[in-house]
Amino acid sequence: MTQGYFISFEGGEGAGKSTQIRRLAERLEAAGHDVVVTREPGGSPGAEAIRELLVNGAADRWSPVTETLLMYAARRDHVERVIRPALAQGQIVLCDRFADSTRAYQGAGGDAPASLIAALEDHVLGGTVPNLTLILDLPAETGLKRAEARGGAARFESKGLAFHQRLRAGYLEIARREPERCVVIDADAELDRVTAAIAEAVAQRLDLR
Numbered sequence: 105m106t107q108g109y110f111i112s113f114e115g116g117e118g119a120g121k122s123t124q125i126r127r128l129a130e131r132l133e134a135a136g137h138d139v140v141v142t143r144e145p146g147g148s149p150g151a152e153a154i155r156e157l158l159v160n161g162a163a164d165r166w167s168p169v170t171e172t173l174l175m176y177a178a179r180r181d182h183v184e185r186v187i188r189p190a191l192a193q194g195q196i197v198l199c200d201r202f203a204d205s206t207r208a209y210q211g212a213g214g215d216a217p218a219s220l221i222a223a224l225e226d227h228v229l230g231g232t233v234p235n236l237t238l239i240l241d242l243p244a245e246t247g248l249k250r251a252e253a254r255g256g257a258a259r260f261e262s263k264g265l266a267f268h269q270r271l272r273a274g275y276l277e278i279a280r281r282e283p284e285r286c287v288v289i290d291a292d293a294e295l296d297r298v299t300a301a302i303a304e305a306v307a308q309r310l311d312l313r
Contacts, residue, residue: 108191109310110233112202115240116272117261118250119291120298124240125198127299128306132196137312140190143200144178148185151178163262168214175206176224183232191232196312202234204278204286209260212274213267233285236309238302239275240291244268247291 111128113121129139146155154174158166166174179202190197203225210216244265251261279286287305291298306312 106194108193108195108197109235109312110187110191110197110199111306111310112199112204112234112237113240114201114204114208114237114275115291116208116242116244116247116268116275118247118252118254119240119242120250120295121200121240123295124238124298124302125200128302129198131303132312135312138193138195140186140195140197141200142182142186142197144182144202144205145175146178147182147187147199150181150185154178154181159259161259163259163264165259168210168216169220171214172206172210172216172221172224175210176228179203179206180228183229188232199234202237203229204237204239204275207278208271208274212277213263213271235285236306237278237282237286238305239279239286239288240298241272241275241288242290242292244272 113125115121125141129141132139144151145158146152154177158171158174158178187197187199206216206221206224207218211218211221248261248265248268276288279288287309289298289301289305293301
């Protein structure tokens, strides 16, 4: 059986990932592909239980290092129970956040040691990485206004503008270092233009027929 494709969506609060994942899933399914839509933190029953610890409570509930460990506990369960089995069955996995979120949120935003994050990536992911990562980029101020208007992960939103500016810079640095995997999408554009840019990036990078 053909190995599937793994596409992750990244970006700060209010970037519109959920909408764009839904649109891409509909497009791929209409073309006859078998698609799995999932998210992080979460995506499996065990990981969803850990998610509740991460997204609720005061901004300083966990230190960046503790957050990193919780994220990777959830991610391991998600990878084992959802992502790897789907890829092995030839499905296309669309994931709302993956390992780059830890690099950006806990690393660039929270100053968790890069060496710790790299070690966890190596041991926990075991080579399971996205074929393509779409980074939906927009100014932190704009994203926070959107997130506030819709209601959302209030704990991370409440970390303040400077935090969100650092994580945006972190995402752009990831894209700069790994251009073969990452595509930066202007998420400040009109909704249909964002959708079209994502469709073009997928068509250019992945052999989906």
